[in-house]
Amino acid sequence: TTLLFHLQGALERKEFHLVYQPQLSGRNHHIIAFEALLRWTSSETGPVSPGEFIPLAEKSGLIHELGLWVFQKACQDQRTMQKHHPYPLYLSINLSLQQLLDPTFCEKVKNILYEESADASRIVLEVTESVAFHHDSRVIDNLMLLKRLGFLVALDDFGKDYSSLGRITYLHVDILKIDMDFIRRIDEGNQKDLAIIRSIIQLSRNLGAKVLAEGVENEAQRNFLQAEGCDYLQGYFFHKGLSLNDALDLLKNTS
């Protein structure tokens, strides 16, 4: 509860910042996108992990204001990054269930796009399966509206929760993000674990979607995923989340 107390004023005190983790082409390792990841450094307690404060923000309702702040800041930074890069850069933003339950969310996002002259077709909205297929119809209604605005949708942590395969086609999901747990298990070489990864890659192809492996931490994992034709790669083997300045330096050195 004291953490919640500190969280309430954190936005005004400018204690949040974003880091950007690169997502690379599996074919040539070019940077094609950045995932915006929220960070909080409390003036009272120091850094607090998102695993700790995001659930608090969700329960307290702060996620609405905070989520829009993330959206606006990430759109601004995307524009700065694009200036330093000759090829299209996509931006990935994580969404919480509460945001998609808000009937005014689309309208607010539309206003931010307009203010920041941002292009929805270059922005990927990351939602977990359990959020995308939540029973409350407001969620799917919002996602359909967002898709109509041009946003792309990625299913985050794919394979972790239950899969509702029929609804993937219904929603026209653009990207499947294979959950880190599966990538971790590549190291053990269990044929059944490898078969699951291959099946997710195949599934994405058959759906006309792209597939991204997250949490790639070593060369063996990268080699396997690349050999299987995984479209995009993300993880500490390549890059951790970078400050805007570090992301800009990286873009200058690689383009």
Ligand code: G
């Ligand atoms: O980056 P990290 O592993 O610390 O993130 C932990 C969790 O927090 C992940 O599930 C990630 O999706 C989530 N997360 C990170 N940034 C945001 C954000 O801006 N909004 C929401 N809703 N979740 C985020």
Ligand code: G
């Ligand atoms: O739930 P979501 O997929 O959005 O969470 C992404 C989280 O995973 C981020 O907090 C990020 O810091 C973390 N992450 C990114 N790459 C790696 C990695 O290679 N290994 C591990 N363990 N975590 C990673």
Ligand code: MN
């Ligand atoms: Mn994510």
Ligand code: NA
């Ligand atoms: Na994920």
